Amino acid sequence: MKITDSRPFIHKGNYDVIVVGGGVAGVAAAVAAGRHGAKTLLIEKTVMLGGLATVGLISWYEPLCDRCGQQMTGGIAEELLRVLIRDGFDSLPEDWKNKKKLKGNKGDYATLFSPTMGAISLDRFVLDSGAELLFDAHATFPVMKRGRCVGVIAETVEGRVYYEADAVVDATGDASVFHRAGAKTYLGDNYLSGVSHEIKYENAPKFIETNNVKHMRQWKVIGSNLYGSGHPADMPLLHCESAEDVTRYMIETRKMALEHVDEDRFSRDIATLPGMPQFRKIRRIEAEYVFTGEELNVKFPDAIGSCNDFRKKGMHYQIPYRSLYKKEFKNMLAAGRIIGATSEGWEITRVIPVAALTGHAAGMAAAMIALEKKTVSTLSVRKLRKNLKEQGVLFI
Ligand SMILES: Cc1cc2nc3c(=O)[nH]c(=O)nc-3n(C[C@H](O)[C@H](O)[C@H](O)COP(=O)(O)OP(=O)(O)OC[C@H]3O[C@@H](n4cnc5c(N)ncnc54)[C@H](O)[C@@H]3O)c2cc1C
Numbered sequence: 001m002k003i004t005d006s007r008p009f010i011h012k013g014n015y016d017v018i019v020v021g022g023g024v025a026g027v028a029a030a031v032a033a034g035r036h037g038a039k040t041l042l043i044e045k046t047v048m049l050g051g052l053a054t055v056g057l058i059s060w061y062e063p064l065c066d067r068c069g070q071q072m073t074g075g076i077a078e079e080l081l082r083v084l085i086r087d088g089f090d091s092l093p094e095d096w097k098n099k100k101k102l103k104g105n106k107g108d109y110a111t112l113f114s115p116t117m118g119a120i121s122l123d124r125f126v127l128d129s130g131a132e133l134l135f136d137a138h139a140t141f142p143v144m145k146r147g148r149c150v151g152v153i154a155e156t157v158e159g160r161v162y163y164e165a166d167a168v169v170d171a172t173g174d175a176s177v178f179h180r181a182g183a184k185t186y187l188g189d190n191y192l193s194g195v196s197h198e199i200k201y202e203n204a205p206k207f208i209e210t211n212n213v214k215h216m217r218q219w220k221v222i223g224s225n226l227y228g229s230g231h232p233a234d235m236p237l238l239h240c241e242s243a244e245d246v247t248r249y250m251i252e253t254r255k256m257a258l259e260h261v262d263e264d265r266f267s268r269d270i271a272t273l274p275g276m277p278q279f280r281k282i283r284r285i286e287a288e289y290v291f292t293g294e295e296l297n298v299k300f301p302d303a304i305g306s307c308n309d310f311r312k313k314g315m316h317y318q319i320p321y322r323s324l325y326k327k328e329f330k331n332m333l334a335a336g337r338i339i340g341a342t343s344e345g346w347e348i349t350r351v352i353p354v355a356a357l358t359g360h361a362a363g364m365a366a367a368m369i370a371l372e373k374k375t376v377s378t379l380s381v382r383k384l385r386k387n388l389k390e391q392g393v394l395f396i
Pocket of ligand 1: 195
């Protein structure tokens, strides 16, 4: 039986910039676009900002420095770290807490944060930029006209709604806007793993001694580690292609989380369960430039900022603007863990600080496209870089 869906949609408004997805990348993009004066809407399908970093419990902000004392990443990525710890605990080293210099600080410019307190702080961070927020709205389809995304259809409690846009940022974490617009995308391989937050009696003395609640909310990796150790030998690598994949993954990782705390049920608890699947790599776009991770110390003329490789010390990279778009999609930008990268390049670009950095650049570029009537390939990269630099983005 062929089913067609001809329900009408409710036209809800016009925006300069629509950002789809309110993870760290989407938050950075919306803040950048809002501050640049673009009328901006951030559409999020859950009811909380932060994506994997909060809803997904990945509350460890990888270093903004090169792990040898030099800061690599600034701008909104740095502000975001501060916002996430504004109302909750942190583990930021003193040198970085009271940052006085760019070089020579001890420890890493990285921190634990509370995913719940962090999520609350993000609401204000976005609204203060002038951007508008829409929760509980699942963006289903981009409406395309001659290579431009002219609006986004979403499903909400009201029904099917439509928002027009002059520029669109895909910050969905799974590139679903680009994918549904017909762009070429690639799926990622994943091990069976996740992160759980446990509360245990055995950690109570440390909490009482230090009066620091971070000791009660213990970050635990369950299943495989980053490199596949612990992945069941007889299990193929996982992809996130369907709701069935997500369902299987959620049931399996929840079972593992329970097994991990399998002790006297009165002496422990799981603080919160992730509200989204903790796949590291879902889908990335084929961009004009595919970041490989071999670009150590390369200075790109269209760089949108610098970052490290969180796994190693002293690694200096720049991310090119071309990794954020495919020129056939004239007013669409990718932000966060979906930008153009190889599997190895992806390891560098997908973490929180780099997702926020690319979000900052994508939001700024989208605002410029909308306000200056440009496309992804005709906007002035020189001006984009100047704007980013003025907002604290570092080019190392
Ligand atoms: C197990 C694991 C451990 C990790 N460890 C670390 C770590 O220690 N430190 C670190 O820095 N990084 C870590 N990462 C990586 C990091 O957490 C993420 O890659 C990063 O947070 C991605 O941010 P994002 O904004 O690009 O995407 P996401 O966080 O995925 O955000 C996407 C947002 O878009 C929303 N969305 C999706 N589709 C739609 C739609 N159609 N309509 C509306 N909204 C939509 C989602 O609900 C979500 O809020 C880890 C990841 C995993 C899975």
